Amino acid sequence: MSDSEDDIILKDLNDADLVAQMHDDLYDGMADEVKEGTQILLGRGWDANNVLAEALVEGMRIVGIDFRDGILFVPEVLQCAGAMKGGMELLRPILAESENAASTGKYVIGTVKGDIHDIGKNLVGMMLEGAGFEVIDLGINNPVENYLEAIDKHQPSILGMSALLTTTMPYMGVVIEELDKRGILKELPVMVGGAPLNQEFADAINAHTYGRDAAMSAELAKTIVGKNR
């Protein structure tokens, strides 16, 4: 930690430096600082969508890359996500009211029926939020009805399913079949993930995309909705 005289005064920075500093603060998981930076940008008349995209989502994109490359680790990424949340608390009410909220997309996610594991799924959810997705988390142990109801209610751009057990992962196929029967599958890309899965299995059950890990899943999700760069 630096001495107080070396401390960076966020409000003294110009916009470009402040945004860069917010990327660093996100990376370091500093929730208060990220929140303060968000507040300052809003105070300077920034559109909430721009704050989200340029400061928070861009910061988490950098986090995602280093997580994928094994430079950052799970506890650190959880802290980053916590810091992002600090900024989001300020932005969410504004974004909810604005007409042209530019969320990356809506993503419904849940662990399948019979399976109660959620740490990996939560991590994916956080990375997706970091990528600017509005994430609707159905939690654990979801029968097909839960997915159908959430799809109907939220009209997501992607559905994600998670399973940690070899005995529960086939249930993903059951959900996908049901979506197909109802004519939803051709409209809605389905991503699947979880420790025992692989590409081969994802193909076998007719999933759109296999997400190998949390960082990769967020990247692939952005690609699906055409917002990757």
Add this chain to the structure above:
Amino acid sequence: MTKTIIGSATKELAIGFDRPFVMIGERINPTGRKMFSAELRDRNYWRVKKEALAQVEAGAQMLDVNVGVPLADEPGIMAEVVPLIQSITDVPLCIDSSIIEALEAGLSVYKGRALVNSTTAEEEVMDRVLPLVKKYDAAVVAISNDETGISQDPDVRFEVAKRIVERAHDYGIKSEDILVDPLVMPIGAINSAGKDVFHLIGRLRNELKVNTTCGASNVAFGLPNRHAVNNAFLPMLAGAGMTSAIVNPLHDGLVQAVRAGDVLNGLDPACANWIKAYRPPPAEGEEGTRGRGGRRGRRGG
């Protein structure tokens, strides 16, 4: 003193409070292993044999057997793999599946007293697994979660475990034949995960008087150098009163860490097992002239 007896046709193993920590080898499990899964589906078991022998050689006192390949005939595979493993090694086995038919397929051909992995506190699971455990006079792993998931509060997990133990009693299964898995959460996500488990092990041991087991490696999920974290965790678990764990005995330093834990917990009288395992080999030309054991055909277990 609580003592869980597991056995093969010729060998008996006691898991208990005053006994060395029991390492249950986890590597006969195709989860996340593409080649292994494909081989099992083709009923090609060379890797099963290899993993069995390698783990026993490394120091596993028991082997977990999981042949869960999605969309394959798991009961059929289990019924073939169990006798195969029993034909090449005499360590007791833990029949591991979440498919009831696969558990029964394994139990019905098993020689000795098996450990069943596992039941949870979910009503539907207890109703199916516990009668099977009774029917085959086996022991059972009881995982402390129910329909609502895994509670982060260790005292809630205790109540869940207690519910399984009480239900097992209803089926005539004794406390000593239940190994409770208190569930180890990742320390990277929940900073109190270690302390929670130590606390819970104490309660399980003192209040329910049951033996315990766990999949320890989950603790280091998402951390760099995770084997070192595991190797430190296992003796800490043993120190807190845990009596067994499902581990990979081939991981560097793991078996040594567990055995050193036994020594330090006073469970290796005169440090005999430790010395036998790690006595420096005799220098060249001195074979048979110095040291104890080994050369006199005293190969105790």
